[in-house]
Amino acid sequence: MPDIKVPEPISGLKFIDAHCHLPFPRPKKNDQLPSDEEQYREFFKSGGIYLITSSIDNTTLDLILNFIKDKQKVGFTCGWAPQTVTYTPKTQYKGNWDKWTDFITNNKEKFLAIGEIGLDFHHAQTLEKREKQVSELKKIFEITKNFGKPYVLHVRNATEREYDRENPKHRYNKRDGATKEILNIIKEFNINPERVMWHCFSGPDDYGIILPKQGFKLSVPSSAYGNSRWRNVTKNSPLDALLTETDSYYQHPYLRGPINVPSNARFSIAAIAYSHNVSQELVSEKTIENAKKIFNLDLVD
Secondary structure, X not given: OOOOOOOOOOOOOOEXXXXXXXXXXXXXXXXXXOOHHHHHHHHHHOOEEEEEEEOOOXXXXXHHHHHHOOOOOEEEEEOOOHHHHHHOOHHHHHHHHHHHHHHHHHOHHHOOEEEEEEXXXXXXXXXXXXXXXXXXXXXXXXXXXXXXXXXXEEEEOOOHXXXXXXXXXXXXXXXXXXXXXXXXXXXXXXXXXXXXXEOOOOOOOOHHHHHHHXXXXXXXXXXXXXXXXXXXXXXXXXXXXXXXXOOOOOOOOOOOOOOOOHHHHHHHHHHHHHHHOOOHHHHHHHHHHHHXXXXXXXXXX
């Protein structure tokens, strides 16, 4: 373990993983993950009180539906991720899209929220691909805006090296290009910010202040424990706006690679407590309360 100044999670913490991917297609090489069942059991053994997993396409949706059918204290959000928009072959896209939209339209009682959805300008590096993500996101909001469901956003801005050089003056070629576009779309469809969680919030830093003032919730990944960048983007955000997540199997507290597990949500608590100079117990209480509220969870502690 590297030299990390953040205190370790204390024993006895209660927590909610507001966003993970369990089950999920496993990496082909160096798979060090416990089995899905082991991860589920360890989550509750370690202090977890509710686990929220997320689909990104039809394949992961099917995996989740099969996994959770005999599980307690687990729910899922139903997503069509921006990576799915970008990487699904054109010959398969319409059929896959129709299947997904049919599910969300006819099975609203089965899922907690719509997500993850959003924009990812790292994976979409041309104007054409970015505009495709924008148009598909608008379709999702158009279909779901009256569902009464919250939303889970995946937002990744382009870094300078990922700017579209063929369209250098385009608004997407900015440090907050994806963020601003998301906010414009949310306003266009009159989505209530209080019903929106920015999963694995990555900044820019000033939005850690701006977004909570508008009512949005921000989710802090377990990697914030060992990475000051992830802590700094929310260090000035009020506790009332924060949730904890792992985004597992990625975003390990201090190691790189796909080896994270949902029980590591407690490291998010430790990271927030450190950045805000408050007790881990307080962070646990606040983040659980925030998750209950946005996902409408009826839990008895």
